[in-house]
Amino acid sequence: MDKRQKAELVRLAGKKISFDCPMAQYTTWHVGGQSEAIYQSDDLKDLRQVIVYVNREHIPYFIVGRGSNLLVKDKGLEGLVIFLKGSLAAVEHKKTEKLTILAGAGLPLVDLLVYCRSSGLGGIECFAGIPGTVGGAVAMNAGAFGNEFGSRVHEVLLITSRGDLITKNRAQLRFSYRQLEIEKGSVIIRAKLKLKRESSEIVAARIADYLKIRKGTQPLEYPSAGSVFKNPPNEYAGRLIENAGLKGKRVGGAIISKKHANFIVNTGGAKAKDILDLIKLAQAAVKKETGIVLEPEIKVMGNWFHN
Numbered sequence: 001m002d003k004r005q006k007a008e009l010v011r012l013a014g015k016k017i018s019f020d021c022p023m024a025q026y027t028t029w030h031v032g033g034q035s036e037a038i039y040q041s042d043d044l045k046d047l048r049q050v051i052v053y054v055n056r057e058h059i060p061y062f063i064v065g066r067g068s069n070l071l072v073k074d075k076g077l078e079g080l081v082i083f084l085k086g087s088l089a090a091v092e093h094k095k096t097e098k099l100t101i102l103a104g105a106g107l108p109l110v111d112l113l114v115y116c117r118s119s120g121l122g123g124i125e126c127f128a129g130i131p132g133t134v135g136g137a138v139a140m141n142a143g144a145f146g147n148e149f150g151s152r153v154h155e156v157l158l159i160t161s162r163g164d165l166i167t168k169n170r171a172q173l174r175f176s177y178r179q180l181e182i183e184k185g186s187v188i189i190r191a192k193l194k195l196k197r198e199s200s201e202i203v204a205a206r207i208a209d210y211l212k213i214r215k216g217t218q219p220l221e222y223p224s225a226g227s228v229f230k231n232p233p234n235e236y237a238g239r240l241i242e243n244a245g246l247k248g249k250r251v252g253g254a255i256i257s258k259k260h261a262n263f264i265v266n267t268g269g270a271k272a273k274d275i276l277d278l279i280k281l282a283q284a285a286v287k288k289e290t291g292i293v294l295e296p297e298i299k300v301m302g303n304w305f306h307n
């Protein structure tokens, strides 16, 4: 970005734009270099203008939720990182449509679950413990305990790279394993979720049960990005990595977790390169042992476009 482009971004979005921001504080792995600029957007009209501008100027941009599935490279990022806040992270619940809620893409899943618990709405308790946002869960079609977030999504509001606001209904939404097919550069603004009537007590008890299972099976005491690799058909990536003898393997400050081999954890001071080296090591070892090529579930940022 040159000076003129930076000045124009500030003119369009004011104090919500900042420059040279360490991405380690915006990702759950707590690694990575600086992004050239970030935009904490809480206004749909401004956001559309910024999207149109960055596309016109060919400035790379990237939407980040809680950064819980992201690895930002140590050299950092050129371009603009966009977060959705305020009105773009709110819940709307009409009295006439009791089982339907409109969830802003920037809303943390934990806040969505708190809302569902207090309103007696069930159906998404299994996603408790996923430290992402609604936008991230929709874009990644987050999955847990055999369920996919996409199965609850009945409509998505998007901004296209041209700045158009479009609604995609259920029949137009193509969810697959850890993916929603959307046009490159689109921003998910909100999702309409269809839920089930439940008592608050049942929702609370289910959330507690799921959290307990996660605590028992995942290394939640260390920063991570959850499962690093997708599970190959009829297999578990964690089991393949464990069978390749890599549990506990360390590079710098990063370790393949002894508790769950599909997690790479930051034990303190890890660099993105340490994590990338472990990823390559696991891929090579599993390929050698089984012929299976493990495909990362996490998104690596630093080479535009990553996906």
Ligand SMILES: Cc1cc2nc3c(=O)[nH]c(=O)nc-3n(C[C@H](O)[C@H](O)[C@H](O)COP(=O)(O)OP(=O)(O)OC[C@H]3O[C@@H](n4cnc5c(N)ncnc54)[C@H](O)[C@@H]3O)c2cc1C
Binding pocket: 028, 062, 063, 064, 065, 066, 067, 068, 069, 070, 084, 105, 106, 129, 130, 131, 132, 133, 134, 135, 136, 137, 138, 139, 140, 141, 142, 143, 144, 186, 187, 188, 189, 218, 220, 224, 225, 226, 227, 299, 307
């Ligand atoms: C401890 C732990 C446990 C986890 N457990 C699970 C699990 O059980 N199941 C699971 O599926 N995942 C799990 N994850 C991974 C991660 O939390 C999920 O993938 C989550 O859905 C990502 O949400 P996010 O908001 O952090 O997205 P980010 O990591 O910020 O972004 C992920 C991708 O979504 C895109 N994106 C985010 N918001 C938008 C938007 N508004 N519009 C367009 N694109 C957008 C980003 O551009 C990026 O490509 C876990 C992670 C951790 C750290």
